[in-house]
Amino acid sequence: MITEKKSFGSDNHAGVHPEVMAAIVAANVGDAVAYGADRWTREMEDAFREAFGEQATAYAMFNGSGANVVGLGLMLRAFDGVICAASAHINGHEAGAAERVLGTKLLTVETDDGKLRPEHVLGQLEALGNEHHSQPRVVSISQVTECGTLYTADEVAALGEVAHAHGLYLHMDGARLANAAAEAGSSLRALTTDAGVDVLSFGGTKNGALAAEALVILRPELDPAALFLRKQGMQLASKMRFVAAQLTALLQNDLWHRNAVHANAMAHRLADGIAGVWPLRYPVQSNAVFPILTEKALTELQTRQLFSIWHRPTSVIRLVTSFDTTPDDVDTLITDLLSLR
Numbered sequence: 153m154i155t156e157k158k159s160f161g162s163d164n165h166a167g168v169h170p171e172v173m174a175a176i177v178a179a180n181v182g183d184a185v186a187y188g189a190d191r192w193t194r195e196m197e198d199a200f201r202e203a204f205g206e207q208a209t210a211y212a213m214f215n216g217s218g219a220n221v222v223g224l225g226l227m228l229r230a231f232d233g234v235i236c237a238a239s240a241h242i243n244g245h246e247a248g249a250a251e252r253v254l255g256t257k258l259l260t261v262e263t264d265d266g267k268l269r270p271e272h273v274l275g276q277l278e279a280l281g282n283e284h285h286s287q288p289r290v291v292s293i294s295q296v297t298e299c300g301t302l303y304t305a306d307e308v309a310a311l312g313e314v315a316h317a318h319g320l321y322l323h324m325d326g327a328r329l330a331n332a333a334a335e336a337g338s339s340l341r342a343l344t345t346d347a348g349v350d351v352l353s354f355g356g357t358k359n360g361a362l363a364a365e366a367l368v369i370l371r372p373e374l375d376p377a378a379l380f381l382r383k384q385g386m387q388l389a390s391k392m393r394f395v396a397a398q399l400t401a402l403l404q405n406d407l408w409h410r411n412a413v414h415a416n417a418m419a420h421r422l423a424d425g426i427a428g429v430w431p432l433r434y435p436v437q438s439n440a441v442f443p444i445l446t447e448k449a450l451t452e453l454q455t456r457q458l459f460s461i462w463h464r465p466t467s468v469i470r471l472v473t474s475f476d477t478t479p480d481d482v483d484t485l486i487t488d489l490l491s492l493r
Contacts, residue, residue: 157456157457157458157481157484158476158477158478158481159458159459160457160458160459160471160472160473160477160485161458161459161460161472162358162460162472163328163358163359163415163439163472163473163474163475164357164358165458165474166360166474166475166476166477167476168360168361168362169360169361169401169407169411169475169476171360171401171405171407172360172361172362172398172401172402172407173362174401175397175398175400175401176362176394176397176398178397179192179393179394179397180394184391184393186390186391186392187388187389187390187392188212188388188389188392188396190392190393190396191393192392192393192394192396192397192400193212193392193393193396195396195397195400196210196212196366196396196397196399196400196403197209197210199399199400199403199404200354200366200368200399200403202403203339203340203341203403204340204341204344204345204368204370205341205345205370207345207370207371207372208345208368208369208370209368209369209372209375209378210354210366210367210368210369210399211366211367211368211369211378211379211382211387212364212365212366212389212392212395212396212399213353213364213365213366213367213382213387213389213395214363214364214365214387214389214395215357215363215365215387216241216325216327216353216355216357216365217241217246217249218365218385218386218387219353219354219365219366219367219387220241220242220246220249220250220292220323220325220353221246221249221250221253221254221385222367222378222381222382222385222387223323223351223352223353223367223369224242224250224254224256224290224292224323224351225253225254225377225381225385226351226369226374226377226378226381227289227290227321227323227350227351227374228254228256228289228290229287229289230255231286231287232256232257232286232287232288232289232290233256233257233258233259233279233285233286233287233288233289233290234250234256234257234258234259234288234289234290234291234292234323235259235261235268235272235273235276235288235290235291235292235320236258236259236260236261236268236291236292236293237260237261237262237263237266237267237268237272237293237294237297237298238260238261238262238263239263239266239297239298239299240258240260240266240292240293240294240297240298240325241294241298241325241327242258242292242325243258243260244298245298253385256286257286259276259279259286259288261275261276265297265299265301265434266294266297266298266299266300266301266434267293267297267299267301267303267307268291268293268311269307269310269311270310270311270313270314273288273291273311273314273315273320274314276288277318280318288318288320289320289321290315290320290321290322290323291311291314291315291320291321291322291323292323292324292325293308293311293322293323293324293325294324294325294327295308295324295325295326295328295329295332295343296328296329296331296332296335296437296438296440299433299434299440299442300434300435300436300437300438300439300440300441300442300470301434301435301437301438302331302332302335302336302437302438303332303343304336305336305338305342305343305346305347306347308322308324308343308344308347308348308349309346309347309348311348312347312348312349313348315348316348321350321351321371322348322349322350322351323349323350323351323352324344324349324351324352324353325352325353326344326352326353326354326355326368327353327355327358327365328355328358328359328412328438328439329343329344329352329354329355330355330359330402330408330409330411330412331359331412331415331416331438331439332437332438333409333412334409334412334413334416335412335416335437335438340408344368344370345370349370350369350370350371350374351367351368351369351370351371351374352367352368352370353365353366353367353368354366354367354368354399356398356399356402358474359402359408359411359412359415359475360402360407360408360411360475361398361399361401361402362398363395363398364395364396364398364399364402366399367382367387410475411475412439412475414475414477415439415473415474415475415477416438416439416473418439418473418474418477418478418479418481418482419436419438419439419440419441419471419472419473420436421479421482422441422471422473422482422485422486423436423441425482425483425486425489425490426443426486426489426490429489429490429493430443430444430445430449430489430493431443431444432444433462433463433466433468439472439473439474440470440471440472440473441470441471441472441473442462442468442469442470442471443468443469443471443489444466444467444468445467445468445469445492446467446492447467448492449467449489449492449493450467450469452492453469453488453489453492456488457485457488459471459472460472471485
């Protein structure tokens, strides 16, 4: 369905950034050896090393769920579990992919804002060494969280320290890592490599790509199995140059940053516009706003705008902005929301 008004349902609803589309078209010249043996993939790998550090290896993939499953698979043994927030995407929005494909157990923790903290991890470690329990092996965090909240570099580092001190790995679902870095005024590396992340998925599709995510490995000893797990995970693109070119376009010339800064700014514009009228369930720290409406207002807004319902019993909705959301789009939504008070 193509909507007349800008959709606030998800940044997945947005189109492709013109610079990314141009990169795809530029790659569509002549033949190239399949499965990544091409110059576009080499350029992508170089771009990720520049962004995340010389030890980083990057693998282009089709979607975030695949990147998460393959990345987690690098770190897990048959009897291991993954500590994550109950609201984490790997738990609630990937149709049980981790459990089904990897056979792992997700050790979930209820949090009010989607963020894990060191004490949450420590609370799961009593199972270590107990043969009757899945063994905690990976701590997985979402950046930003499903609640739109972000982890600072210090918060990521604190989780990394706890994980590593007990022989665990730290995984980051970075579907909106770009938004987190833009909001924090930080580099991608500062929130990942320098903070102790071992493996992450890097989101491109939500930030202007057509269909491109990446698995980024920051611990070289985990890298050798990645080629094989990516293939088993059905994430190996034959015509990889077209996926790789998208990721390079995002990383070069700071397009990832420009897109994320704009999306976040539109979310803050929206939140400021309804301040004092509709309260927010979570603070705005990325490109998502979570107003608490009345049931009547929610129902009426559904006739005017496209958005998602976050928690129906309390009439919390989720409004997501993207790289191509305009101030006029936001102002129209603000007008609609204010008229429903």
